[in-house]
Amino acid sequence: MAPPIELNEMEPEFKEMVKERVPNANFDLCLTCGTCTAGCPASELFDMDPRKLVRMLVLGLDEEIRKTEWAWVCTMCGRCSNACPMKVDIPKLVFNMRGSWPRDKRPKGILGSCDKHIKTGNAMGVPTDDFIWTVEDVAEEIRNAQPQFKDMQVTVDRKGAYMAINQNSREPVTEPDELGPLWKILHTVGVDWTYPSVMWAGENYCLFLADDEGWRYILEEFVDHIDNTLKCPMVVNTE
Amino acid sequence: MKKFKIPHKFQFTSIIALYAQWMREGKLKVSSDWNKDLKIKFTVQDPCNIVRKTWRQQAADDLRYVVKTIVGEENFIDMVPNGINNYCCGGGGGALQAGYTEQRRAYGKIKFDQIMATGAQYVLAPCHNCHAQIHDIGHHYGGHYQVSHIWTLMCLAMGILGENERTYLAEDLKEFGL
Ligand code: SF4
Numbered sequence A: 001m002a003p004p005i006e007l008n009e010m011e012p013e014f015k016e017m018v019k020e021r022v023p024n025a026n027f028d029l030c031l032t033c034g035t036c037t038a039g040c041p042a043s044e045l046f047d048m049d050p051r052k053l054v055r056m057l058v059l060g061l062d063e064e065i066r067k068t069e070w071a072w073v074c075t076m077c078g079r080c081s082n083a084c085p086m087k088v089d090i091p092k093l094v095f096n097m098r099g100s101w102p103r104d105k106r107p108k109g110i111l112g113s114c115d116k117h118i119k120t121g122n123a124m125g126v127p128t129d130d131f132i133w134t135v136e137d138v139a140e141e142i143r144n145a146q147p148q149f150k151d152m153q154v155t156v157d158r159k160g161a162y163m164a165i166n167q168n169s170r171e172p173v174t175e176p177d178e179l180g181p182l183w184k185i186l187h188t189v190g191v192d193w194t195y196p197s198v199m200w201a202g203e204n205y206c207l208f209l210a211d212d213e214g215w216r217y218i219l220e221e222f223v224d225h226i227d228n229t230l231k232c233p234m235v236v237n238t239e
Numbered sequence B: 001m002k003k004f005k006i007p008h009k010f011q012f013t014s015i016i017a018l019y020a021q022w023m024r025e026g027k028l029k030v031s032s033d034w035n036k037d038l039k040i041k042f043t044v045q046d047p048c049n050i051v052r053k054t055w056r057q058q059a060a061d062d063l064r065y066v067v068k069t070i071v072g073e074e075n076f077i078d079m080v081p082n083g084i085n086n087y088c089c090g091g092g093g094g095a096l097q098a099g100y101t102e103q104r105r106a107y108g109k110i111k112f113d114q115i116m117a118t119g120a121q122y123v124l125a126p127c128h129n130c131h132a133q134i135h136d137i138g139h140h141y142g143g144h145y146q147v148s149h150i151w152t153l154m155c156l157a158m159g160i161l162g163e164n165e166r167t168y169l170a171e172d173l174k175e176f177g178l
């Protein structure tokens, strides 16, 4: 028979660390009911599931917690915590697990996108000038091809516009024709809008990377540009 | 911004909420007449970031109002479960770029089964991650649905969708209204 686990010998340091950052994550309140696991599409992948993870955390199996690649398979979708009777914050736990990986060991795809976003304002790494050029080029094409949109305005950094709209970088970079439909809708409604040139992209890989510093930098740059340069009272998320 | 308590003066909203508002106010006149005889069936994905994690039931309701207005109430088939309790597509949280392809697809099997159960020919995915993931699992598991953006169908319904803006329409609608 395996020796019983001595609870008072456990030192759940990882738990204490996460609790400090997320004071209301409620890990100690887990009832082990399994509601989270039953409704989690990532259950069983890498031999892990959310209830098991919380147990491991509470028991102080810190090394396994820090190591498991499951941290990148859980999508932090929040379906578990939404249904949890004790409001245990599993997504925030996973976020902190990701953050405990050395930055250069985190998945390359996410890392690369985050780095590009910090440097260029979008995860595809397109220079801002190229973005502006593409936008103007596609708009001109539409104005010429469809007479009913001959007055359609698409601007970048137009100060005082009512709405600043973000844009996933996939469209301007890989499928610029997909930009048009949204613009036409905005034109039809008569919206007073512009794209910001600073941190214009809608994606958030630094958040996924659990790079707090990077993510905060992106947000601060964005907020400063909107509030102090463009002075748009409304920001619209397009995804 | 909430997370870091970064103060900001602007208000923050989603394009879905605005579509719904503009439709209600009559600024965006969209009719589903185009689909009256075609009867093409649509379902919609609830992106976790927009619905469960940010604007909650309000966003789920707006999303359905918008989609039903575009495709017709009788041509909309919801997933089960849906709204706040819908499943994540499996492409969120960076999963599409994390490199764990096998696990990502295993995760997405639930979404695939949900979609197949609706029998819909089109899945509208108002999030790029969802769009790419749902397309990928459809391909991987042999589904024959088409993944589209809301703006594509909205412009189609209004008769303003250009010929070059139809990448995400299947053969049945590629030429429609041209
Ligand atoms: S749903 Fe909540 S209480 Fe139940 S096992 Fe999961 S974390 Fe624990």
Ligand code: SF4
Binding pocket: A036, A039, A040, A041, A042, A043, A050, A073, A074, A075, A076, A077, A078, A079, A080, A081, A090, A091, A094, B088
């Ligand atoms: S947040 Fe993670 S653990 Fe919770 S339901 Fe989603 S994938 Fe599962």
